[in-house]
Every structure is written in structure tokens, then in C-alpha cells.
Amino acid sequence: MSGGTRLENANPVVFQRSGERLLTASEEDEDVHDPIDDREIFDLIRSINDPEHPLSLEELNVVEQVRVKVNDAESTVEVEFTPTIPHCSMATLIGLSVKVKLLRSLPDRFKIDVHITPGTHASEEAVNKQLADKERVAAALENSSLLEVVNQCLSTRSI
Amino acid sequence: MAADGAALLSLVEEFVSGLQDSKAKDAATGVRDGQFTILQLVEALGLSLTSSQPHTRARGVQLLSEVLQDCYGNLTEREVEVLIAFYENRLKDHFVITPHVLNGLRALTKSTVLPPGSAVSMLRSLFQDIPVQSLKMEERSYVYNMLISLMESREAELKGLGADFVFGFVQSMDGERDPRNLLLAFQIANNIIRRSYDLGTFTEELFEVTSCYFPIDFTPPPNDPHGITKEELIQALRAVLTGTPKFAEFLLPLIIEKLDSDVQSAKLDSLQTLTACVSQYEHKDLAEFLEGLWASLRREVFQTSSEKIESAGLTALTALTSCLSRSVLNSDSEDSLRTFLDLVLNDCKHHLCEPDLKLVWPSAKLLQAACSASTRASHIVTAAVMPSLIEQYSSRTQCSHRRTLLEVVQRFVQSVKISQSLENEESVFLAFSQPLCNMVFSALTESNSSLQITATSVLTSLAQQTGLLLDSDIELAVDHLTRLLLTEEDDRVSLAVVECAGALAQLYPAAFITKLIPRLKKEMFSEPMEQDNRREPSELHSHNAVRQRCLSALAAVSKQPSVVLESTPVLLEVLSSAHTGSASFSVEEVVLACRSLQRIAEQVQDTEKTGRCFHDIIIPRLLSLALQAALQGEGSSGCRSPLVEEVVLSAMVPVISTSCSRLQPTLAGQTASRAVSLFLDGDVSFLPDNSFPSHIQLLKQGDSWSQSQMVCLLMGCMCSLPCSVEVPQVDQLLSQLEEMSCTCSHPLSYTAAAKCFAGLVNKRPLGDSLDSLIQRTMKRVCSELDCTTSAVRTQAFTLLIWVAKALLLRYHPLSTALTDKLFSLLDDAELGATAANGFSLLMSDSVDVLNRSYHADVRIMYRQRFFSENSAKLVQGFNAAPQEKKPNYLKALSNIVNKLPKQVQVTELPALLSLLLEALSCPDQGVQLSTLSCLEPVLIDPPLALIQQLEALVSRLIALICSPAMNVRIASLRCIHALSRFPVHEILPFRARVLQALAPPLDDRKRLVRSEAVQARGEWFLVGSPGGR
Known part of the structure; x- marks a missing residue:
């Protein structure tokens, strides 16, 4: 982050992180099948880094567990995310990061739908349309500077 | 002489005209050996030095200079004077001669007989005649080296040059x-x-000419021929820039400018340079730059992108504040510390009023950094900040806000602790002690668990401030802690409460003795729901949980001897009433009571008083209770005393061994002789409640396991004694233990007997009696093992492995015979797998015997030694073994390698790699798992041999992803994850294959496997991708 640039939202509200998922006895049992559930999907995306702040999407409340819906049997995932301010210029990039993370982390049987929480962004429709368009997502990932930013959001934070 | 002269002339001739460089060495040797003098050499050179050809003159000077390099120590003052005059003159000569002239001068500056004044004249002509930067790199280094030697030897003369030298x-x-x-x-x-040379008017010039390199940006060439690192340059330059306050007016603006940079390393270097320079400065050097510096520091901490820069920024702020705090105030000057802190407070304080926004933490950190700089700073900052924090706390209602505020307060209390550690004055927080206590106590009564946890740690920090808490505050605190212990269900809260109670009891034992311990005792011994005989299971459960918390709290508070004397009787009473059945304690509670006793023995101060408490009261009481329980007999598990249970006995052992190992050696010796007379002679006179029969023979109990297993208590006592304590009747003891371990059929009894035997053998002095003892035992063990029909083969094996370990640890020469026997057992049909697992026991530290804290004779690096002596045998055995026995060898190998220190693993790996890869494809899951777990740590910093075998490794790991065992799948995914950290160019060819192989486990039926797969796949996607690695 350069010293001179101003952030759009320099002092955002910070939310508490949820703890690690508690390990249950059935998860350690070889014979039990663990279905993919909302919390598991949320755990995939909550640690994605914000493009601007050294904070995770969970800490900025951009993603919440209640806005994640998964149906393991029908192989569908639906994620809603909430930009911190209605004019956030990073909304598309955040949506793209979430989508890419899910594409890399879920079996390919899943249909993945990522969109903005209704009524929380000025150009909601345009962003949703971009994120839903497979070809545009693929094209965006061909762009190496865009891929670089997405990868930075997805890399585990180094200290 | 004439012959020498001719030889010299020919040498000169060959060097100057024949261009044979080696002749310089010969000439130097000649001068050093006294064959000819420098004067003769100069005479012989005469013609070449006066030649009209510059190149001939250059050769001549070169010869002279190279000879001087070797012989400057032999010169007289007169010779040096003449030579210097000559060289100074040559400086004005043709440029091809200059390098050799400088080389000669460099040699002369090292001479110890440099005539006075020559240094000055030499430098004057040098600075006047030579444009240094037009020379080649090596020649420039001659000049610098000359300056360095002259500064060492002729400091006064150089200072006489005044500012000209600097210029x-x-x-x-x-x-x-x-x-x-x-x-x-x-x-x-x-x-x-x-060395305070006169900088004159050239301060700025000297600063400019060095500071232009700041911040250092240097990457050594790939093969790094000169071994110069960036860090070396940074440190050298930093020493120059921060060396004098005279540079302040130039350096500080530079730092402010460089902090604006986008380059992380430049920021870091600037912050560290700032921290270093202010230690030399006074407040007047800083005055005009404070605003600018503060603006930059604030920006770095508010908008930081890396923790390194943030912490460097905070350190710089602390250094800056402590520099200002050192300033002596004049009546006319303004208080610069206050001015600066006003700036800081002005920008940060209001952020503390927004506990849910991001900037609350950076602001708090900045204020704390300033606060920790000095007592004065902490007074100013806390006076400004604490009232508003306290007011905020009472006006906010949301728990998360309150928690943040409380955490901020705690960091303040802690930051002040750092600054006050040396001074013994009253706490900065004295003025706020009541509101702070009220705040903590109100947080402790909240129902939010994280608020309670934070409150306990604030309480701990407050208690550590000297003289802050009043006795009434402590009593109130103890009341709150007791209430939480008895009522709070959340594990994290009770853990925090126990920890806080421990810290407070260390400082204020009295309140805990009078209030907490009696209350806990009452609570533990009260039966739940006495009015109703049918207890609800959930209530019973909560009563158990209360008891468990009470037991661990009793252990935590027992650090001061006065508390121990009060708390241990309560724990002993738990054990005795569990034995008599007067209060219903479950087996787990009894075990916990033993653990608490053990913890107290570990943490209490070793004084006469506590030693007597353990050796004269607790240990006899434990032995007496265990013996009573054992004599009552085994019965069915419902009606027998909990004290005959294996878990309870095993928990009692460390109580005895910890107290014997660390409390009062003379008393431990007394305990040892009592224990021996109890076990050998049935002497029960020292036990309390003495109503035992007179003929007890605890070591000759073939059939009563409840009595024979008591040998583990003997082990706890005997194997933990300091070496200074003599073991009584040791030979008889050893022979009875050997007999018991080879004949008894109860696993706990024969294992404990074998361990006790091994523990004693480990400490016996070297000599014939020890050797014959070992040989006798060895013979007996081998004869049992060699007889395949023997009923006690397992017993013999157990004794073998423990004795082998005891001897291996102390490098006893006979240990090889025993370990060789172990290796041969790998082929045994019945004991092969057990033997393979036995190597894990051999290589790991055991908790109850044969470890350093129990004074065992453990030599350093015994594992490496064992490995290097035996790895070849293993490989050989593996190759010779029949197919169905091979897994035993692989398992033994991975058990051994697993326990080796990482450095050894890395160096030994190349030799064993093929075997380990073989082990990965071995169908035995145990072998797979243990091999994977020994590979994983090695993969973090992979040796070259591993990288060469990458293909084999990757394909075997990928095959294991589909293993039916979940643990193997997880371990192999972790290894694949670790592979992603290998050098990118090595692993890039495998990227597509690995990503494809990692797709199926994303849909694994087990969540744990999926999450490992997700992590590994995420990292592999980043390999070779922009923004990744």
C-alpha cells in the first residue's frame, strides 16, 4: 500500500472473527459421511484478504455465514456478499475472489452463484451480471494483472 | 656480494623488460632473507625508474611496491622517509604509474616507523594530485585502506589536518x-x-556523500563471490548516519522523505534508522521535525500492510518519546515532550471512543508505545486517556465494545509495567485504581464469556502493579473468582479464572488461604441434591465439573509454601474419602486430585517446610492408602476402592517421583529407604493409620495383582532420586525386581518392575558388578526369548527393551548386545511387530522413568549415535528379510528416523530415501502413516536429495490420497501441501498433475480430508501464477 494514496474507506467497522470450527467426534470417525454444510463453505471464504485493508472479508463483515447457502445433494452453492460502502469500487474484485476461491476448493459438480446482497451496492446488477457470466470470469482470469490481485487476496497472509 | 648484485640486476631485468610477474616474489624473498637491501634494489632499478617510457617506469615502480608489500616491517625510519618522498613525487607522474604508486604508499602506511609529518604530507599530495573516482575499483580500495591504516596509527596528525582531511x-x-x-x-x-575529527564546514558534505546511498538497495550477484550482504551495508551506513547529532537537521528530513516510499524495505530501514539515531539526539535536534515525523509514523501504523513495519514504527515512536523524555527542561524553553504527546493524543485519542472501528487498535498501539517510553510519558498519556476509557466503558452497552475497551486498558496497564520495571515508585494508575477495579468487577459479573476472560487478564495485570490494589480489592477479587469457579460452565472462562487465581495467589496468599480454599473444600465435599435421592444426570454432571475445576484451582493457587500447607490436606482428604467411600468421588476426580498434587510438587518452592510436607505427610499417606486399597482385594470393579485402578496408580507415580526428584534430597533419601524397607521387608511402621498385617511381601505376589502392581509406586520413588542419594539394599532389590518382571503375569506389574529395574541400572556406577548383573539378566532374557513355547516371552521382551534403553542412554558398551537382540527379533513370527514398535519406545523420551528431570544418566545425542551405528544393520536386515517380514523393518526404520532431530534427518535422508519411498508403497497403513509423519517436517526445508527424487515422491504421495484410511489421506495431503513450498522451477512441471489429483479429495466423505485438500490445492494454484509464488 503506497503512503500517498487515500483509501475510500480508511476507518471501517471491524467485526469479530468466529473461532475455528469445533471438531466433533463424528468427524474423526472413519465410517460417518460428513456432508458439505454452510459453515464449511463459509470457512472457505471467510479468510480471503480484503484488497485494501490488512483485514479478512469476515472481519469487514463482507461475508457472513447466514448469507451462505449450500445444498450438497443438489450440488448448488449460493453466496451473498455485502460491500462495506455502497460505492465500493472493489465490489467486482471481491466477488471475483470469492468465486475463484470456491471454484478452486469445491468439487466440479457444484454450481456456484456469487452475488451482492440485494440493496447494498449502487451498481449491483452490473456486478452480478459480470460475476454470473462464465466467459467473463474466465476472461478476467486470463488478465495477468487481475489474476495477480485475486491471488494476493487468496494467499495465506504472511507476516 | 657481487654475485648477489648480478642476481638482483637480472631479477629486475626479467621483471621490468621480461614481464615475468613471479620475479617480484623472488625479489621480496631476497630482501626479507637479507640477501640484498631495499637500497640495493632501488639502485638496481635506477634505470627503469628514470626511463623515458612510462610503461617501463610503471614496471619499475610496480616491482618496488610489490616488494614493499612483503617487507614494510623491515624498513628503517630513514628509508621510509626517502621512499615516501619518492612516491609522493611519483603521484604527479603518468597515469599508468599511479596504481603502483598507491600500492606502494599503502604498504608504507602500515610501517610502524612512519616519520612524523609524513602522513600529513602524503595525504596532502594524494588529495591534491589524484582524482580517486577515476581510478579502477582495486586502486580505489588502496586509497581507502591507506586512510584506514593512517587513522589507526596517526590519529593526532590527521586531526591536525583539520577539516581538510574530511574534505x-x-x-x-x-x-x-x-x-x-x-x-x-x-x-x-x-x-x-x-573519533570526533573536526568536520569544520563540511558536515553537510560528509552527510550528503554518505546519505545518497540511503536506503541501501543491493542484491549480491548470484554466486555471491565477495560475501557482502545487504544487511552488512545497511548496518555500516546506519552507523555513519546515526553517529552524530550534527547530522540531525539533514537526516530527519531524509527519513521523512523515504518513509513516503512505496518500497517496504526502504520504509523498514528508515524506521530502524530513526530508532537508532534518536538515542544520540537531544530534544532541540528533533524540535522542528516532530510534526513531520509524527505524521509519517501515524500513517505507517494506521495504514500498515505488514506487521514488521508496524512494529518498527511503534519501536521508533517509543525511542522518539524516550529521547524527548530525557531532555532537561529550561525555564524559558517549552516542554517538548508535552508538545509531542499532545500531537499524538490529539490524533489518536478520539479513535479510542469508536471501539468497533478499525483504527481503535492502531491508535491504542501508538499511545501505548508512547506510554511505555518513560514514567513521565506514561503519566501524561494515562492521565489523558484513562478517564475517557473508563467513562466509555460505563456508557457503552454492547459486550463487544466493552471487551475492546477492556483489552485496550489491559494493554495500557501492561505497557506501563515495562517502563516501570526498574523503578520502585508507586503505580501510575493509583489515581484510577477504584474506577479500574469497579470496571473489572463489573465485567466479571457479565454473562459474556469473552468479556469475563479479558477481565481476568486485566485483573492479573493490575495485581502486578505494586501497591495498586488494596486488601479489600483483593478480597473482592477472590470472591468474584470463587463465584466464577463454582458457577461458570464455559471451559475457556474457568481456565482463565484458574490462571488468574494462580497469579494472584502468588502475590497475595493470605486472602486465598482464608477465603478460597475453605470454600472450595466445602463445595467439593457437599453431596449434590441430598434432599432427593434420584439425581438428574445433568446436575450430577455439573457437580462433577465443579469438582474438577476446584481441583485444578487448588493446584493453581499453590505456589507459596503457606498456601501449599493448606491446599494439600484438602487433596489428600479427597483421596482418602474416595477410598473409604465416605464421599462419592469418581475415578476421574481421584486422578485429577493426584494430578493437582503433582502440579504442586512441580511448581512449589523447594524449602524445608514444603519438603517435609511432601516427604513426611503426602508420600506416606499415598502409600498407606494404596496399600489399604490393595489389601482389600480386587473384587469386582463396582465395589473395590478406586485406588486400585491402574489410572489412579499411574497418576500417583508422578506425585512421588516429582517430589523425590526436586524437593530436599536428604528427605528424599529418607523416603527411599522407607520405601525399600516397605517393599523388601514389609516394614509398615512409617505409614499412618497403621493397622496392616505384619507379613506383607509386595514383590513376591504371584497371583494378587492388586498388591503386585504397587511396584509402580516403588518405581516412582527409586527412579527419580538425585544421584547423590544412595539406594539401600540395592542388590536384593534388583534381583527381586528381575524375578518379578520375568515371572509376573499382570502387565502393569511386570512392566513397572522392568522399568524400575532399568531405572536403577541406568544410575548404577560403572564396574564389574554392573557388567555381571547385565550379563546375568541378558542370559535369562535370551533363554526365555529363544524358547518359542515359553509363556513369558512378552515379559522377557519388556525387560529386554527397558534395559536396552537404560544402557543406550548412558552409552554403556553392553547396550549393543541388547539392541542387536532387538534387531534379530524383527524376524520373529510372534514378536516381530512388537519389536518394530519397540524402537519407538527406545528413541522417545519416557515420562515416568529414564529422563533428565528424574536425574537419569542421559547422554546428549544418543539418538544420533544409535542411528549412525545401526542404520546399516537395518538396511541389511531389510534386504535379507523374507517379503512378509519387510514391513517390520520399514516400521522400525520409520520409528527411529521419526525421533531424530531435524538436522540429522536432513543429512541422513539421502542414504535412506529409497527405503522411505519403498515404505510409502508398503501396504501396511501403520508404516505409511509413520513414514509420512517423518517426511513432513523434512519437506519444509527440503534437502537436495529429495528434490532429485521428486518424481518418485510425488507419484507415491498421489497414490496415497486414495488410501482407505483417513489418517493416511490427511497425512499425504499435508505432505503434498508442503511440496508446494519447494523451489518453483522444480515443482512447476508437476502443477497440472497435482491439481488434477487434488480434485477428487475435494469431494471426500470426511470433512477433515476435504479441508486439507482445499489448503493444498489453494497453494498449488498459486505456484507459478502471478501474485502467487
């Missing part, structure tokens, strides 16, 4: 580019500053 140096180094020379130049500049 000359500035001119010579201006534009230097080579890192090797820069290191020399920085050293000279540093000398100039530290």
Missing part, C-alpha cells in the same frame, strides 16, 4: 559504486564521526 575524504569517496569499497568508505566515515 579530502569526501572528494575521494564521492561517486563510489562498488559495495566492497563502500564498506571501507563507511568505516572511514564512521571513524571520522566517532
